Amino acid sequence: MLIKELTQLTTKVEVTEAADVKMSSSINKTLLDIVKKHIPTFDTLEERGSDSLDFHDVGVVGLKRALQAAFLAGVKYAEADKK
Numbered sequence: 001m002l003i004k005e006l007t008q009l010t011t012k013v014e015v016t017e018a019a020d021v022k023m024s025s026s027i028n029k030t031l032l033d034i035v036k037k038h039i040p041t042f043d044t045l046e047e048r049g050s051d052s053l054d055f056h057d058v059g060v061v062g063l064k065r066a067l068q069a070a071f072l073a074g075v076k077y078a079e080a081d082k083k
Contacts, residue, residue, distance in 0.1 A: 030073050038066035 023031075028045065035042045039062045048054055 027077070031070060034066050034069045034073065038062045038069065 032042075032045050035045060039056070039058055041056050041058075
C-alpha cells in the first residue's frame with residue numbers, strides 16, 4: 001500500500017496535482033520529522049491560512065537535505081513494501 005501511495009505521488013505530472021494526493025499518517029509523520037530536523041522553523045506541514053504561518057524563509061542547504069532525506073525515506077518504504 002505504501003508503495004502505491006509513493007508511486008502515485010511521484011508519477012504526478014504537475015506539482016499542483018501532487019498536493020492533492022492523500023498520504024497515510026505514517027508517511028505524513030515521517031515527512032514532518034524530516035522537515036523539523038532539517039528546517040527547524042516548521043511546526044507543521046498543514047496549511048494554517050496565514051502568510052506568517054504558512055510561508056518560511058528556508059536555506060537551500062536545509063531544503064536540499066530535507067528533500068534528500070524524504071527521497072531516501074521513500075526508497076525505504078518502497079523496499080519494505082516489496083518484502
